[in-house]
Amino acid sequence: MSTMPSIPNLSSIRFDDPLPEAVDVVVIGGGIVGVSTAWFLARRGVRVALIDKGRIAAEQSSRNWGWIRQQGRDPAEIPIAMESRRIWEGLARETGERDLTFTVSGxxxxxxxxxxxxxxxxxxxxxxxxxxxxxxxxxxxxxxxxxxxxxxxxxxxxxxSDGRAEPFVAVPALARAAQRVGALITEGCAARTIESENGEVCAVHTERGRIRCESAVLSAGVWTSIFAGNLGLDLPQLGVRSSVGRTGPAPDAGLPNLFAPGLALRRREDGGYTVTTGDIAEHFLGRNSLKYAIKYLPLVRKANRDIRLRLKSPADWPGAWGAKTRWSADEITPFERMRILNPAPSAMVKKRLLKSLRRCAPWLLRAGIADFWAGVIDVSPDAVPYLCHAPSPAGLVIGTGMSGHGFGIGPAAGRILADLVQNRPVGHDLSRFRFERFSDGSRVSPGPY
Ligand SMILES: Cc1cc2nc3c(=O)[nH]c(=O)nc-3n(C[C@H](O)[C@H](O)[C@H](O)COP(=O)(O)OP(=O)(O)OC[C@H]3O[C@@H](n4cnc5c(N)ncnc54)[C@H](O)[C@@H]3O)c2cc1C
Structure with missing residues (x-):
């Protein structure tokens, strides 16, 4: 019998478009960032294929707390978070999708x-x-x-003005809207590598074949660093497990998204609350932990969280010991070995959550914890994203390292990545989010994490 936990928050909407021979842009990874990018590109008439190794929004983008937050962001990120909130607010109208569920909650x-x-x-x-x-x-x-x-x-x-939405319904709904305006979306299809000619992207190789394209967007969440590594690109990124639950139906107390020491909660559309302690991040040591340790020291010193190191990354997690680091287009890759990264949640976090609820909100404890799950958050060494062109090949754009903010800023990140693909002005200063910031000798100071 399998000991894998069941997969939480999985959407019933499936995406099974046939793989095209050629498009303008291939988007790799169907979380909120890739889906938003595909939406913006397709709406502008760009021929786009979005592929995911597992299911749309089955990793971070369905497992998160559902906060759409401008508050507390790194100063360079605030204008992007504000734009994203505006996009969220208009998305239901623009897409015709009621499931986008954006609500102003504070x-x-x-x-x-x-x-x-x-x-x-x-x-x-x-x-x-x-x-x-x-x-x-x-x-x-x-x-x-x-x-x-x-x-x-x-x-x-x-x-x-901060808000909330239901991640596991909102992101597939946006993908459905992108599909309606022309994006081709295929689940269960891992990108293996990118082919270039004369230093320019010319194709993405997937497990089901090659797609010719002029540009590629790499928005593979916590898998981005290892995908980039196979292309010879050094992109510092590590994962932390974050555990969270939902209560059964409980009275609507009129609460905003709330963060108190040891307790974070948000009202849900199903009448319960998404609840967690909000202050614990667990990192499972793997090959990249050693490689990038020094780059993460400033963040570890500054973080307002209890960071716990776990001895060993489970097999087949991104960057696990013994996992392949290099492969060619005709080999099985780590992405195919882990269709959906579905970590077991932390018993320690659950215990602490129950204690916090007993102390701060006994009425909510009475509603019971109906489900409890975890996700692996992709964190950059300064806890702000990469939104940039890759140093090479030309035509490769990267959107990752959302560092626990990506559900809120995903739509604006998608709009920005679409502009980078089309070489249009993005309207924000992106220097804080450049690829080279950890290798060009500049002093980088971590944002709030
Ligand atoms: C418990 C938890 C709570 C959070 N709370 C919040 C919150 O309240 N507010 C907020 O703004 N953010 C929150 N976040 C963070 C937020 O969920 C992420 O920042 C965001 O979802 C990242 O989106 P993404 O598209 O970059 O990555 P993901 O959602 O992880 O998507 C990446 C996708 O790429 C696919 N993929 C990877 N490699 C390949 C490949 N080679 N080929 C094809 N597909 C590939 C994966 O299957 C995956 O579906 C939270 C995260 C967690 C885990």
């Missing part, structure tokens, strides 16, 4: 000490130039904004 951080409050105040000062509607809350205001959440709060940080 986002609230509760502080139990002055240090944390000062940190929030410093962030708000830096964010002021973007005219975000973020407010500092007094202790009384914080209590009022968090009905039903017990604790001694000294204040809080609130952005009312």
């Amino acid at each position: 986002c609230l951080y509760l502080s139990k000490d002055k240090d944390s409050l000062e940190g929030h105040e410093a962030w708000r000062e830096r964010a002021k130039e973007y005219q975000l509607d973020t407010e500092m809350l007094s202790a009384d205001q914080a209590r009022g904004a968090a009905p039903g959440i017990e604790g001694h709060w000294v204040g809080g940080l609130l952005t009312k």
